[in-house]
Amino acid sequence: MKIALLGYGRMGKAIEAIALQRGHTIVIKTSQDKDYDITTADVAIDFSVPSAAYNNISNCLNHNVPVISGTTGWLEKYNAIVSLCEKQKGAFIYASNFSLGVNIFFELNQYLAKMMAKLEDYKVDIEEIHHTQKLDAPSGTAITLAEGIIQNNKAYNNWELDKAKDAKTIAIEAKRITDVPGTHIISYTSPIDTIKIEHEAHNRQGFALGAVIAAEWIIDKTGVFTMKDVLNIGSL
Numbered sequence: 001m002k003i004a005l006l007g008y009g010r011m012g013k014a015i016e017a018i019a020l021q022r023g024h025t026i027v028i029k030t031s032q033d034k035d036y037d038i039t040t041a042d043v044a045i046d047f048s049v050p051s052a053a054y055n056n057i058s059n060c061l062n063h064n065v066p067v068i069s070g071t072t073g074w075l076e077k078y079n080a081i082v083s084l085c086e087k088q089k090g091a092f093i094y095a096s097n098f099s100l101g102v103n104i105f106f107e108l109n110q111y112l113a114k115m116m117a118k119l120e121d122y123k124v125d126i127e128e129i130h131h132t133q134k135l136d137a138p139s140g141t142a143i144t145l146a147e148g149i150i151q152n153n154k155a156y157n158n159w160e161l162d163k164a165k166d167a168k169t170i171a172i173e174a175k176r177i178t179d180v181p182g183t184h185i186i187s188y189t190s191p192i193d194t195i196k197i198e199h200e201a202h203n204r205q206g207f208a209l210g211a212v213i214a215a216e217w218i219i220d221k222t223g224v225f226t227m228k229d230v231l232n233i234g235s236l
Helices: 010-021 050-062 075-088 100-116 140-152 205-218 227-231
Strands: 002-006 025-030 043-046 067-069 091-094 123-130 158-161 169-176 182-189 194-201 223-225
Touching: 002 010, 002 050, 010 025, 010 205, 043 050, 043 205, 050 067, 050 075, 067 205, 075 091, 075 223, 091 205, 091 227, 100 140, 100 182, 100 194, 100 205, 100 227, 123 140, 140 158, 140 169, 140 182, 205 227
Parallel strands: 002 025, 002 043, 043 067, 067 091, 091 223, 123 169, 158 169
Antiparallel strands: 123 182, 182 194
16 A cells, blocks of 8 residues: 655654555655655655645545644634545544544443433543644643533533633643653542542554554545444443
């Protein structure tokens, strides 16, 4: 499989190493808006920056190259990409996190939100910790977790970075610490106790492996997909 790496930072390099181990070839690797022929690739993996993601993904779809993206911070244009994918009969996956463990954590988060929905004494909050080079806050993973709670617990209808403005808003605290790949903590706190679930990434290998697996999976498919499709994970 010939892979284009759109974004060649830490994640791009980690993806490259795993892709080569799995017998694939890297035909494009770029971290800049420079000219490249995307049609030389069988599939593209976008881990660029928010300002470049939309153009990267659009370019792939316009040239019938399946693309997966793990770039966060550009999702105000997500619906436009979905429309373009449908128009071009292309293939696209966006995930805020490609790690198998995190996608299991997403399911646990939703299940716990359902369990806690009737327990009004508990207030939920989210903490996320990442390396200092991460450009967006809160993380896309934290936003996905907040949305999972909102979908399954009518006590909440919004999220907000730092302090929540009212009881229906989920507070997300974002911390940036050197060399932390990614930690996410969901806490339900009442006057008498606290319930927590946590996912801690030890390195970037889980994210990179999941991205390569998604790229392998999407070949010869048409449509807009998620990691639930790739991993065949259904809601509990």
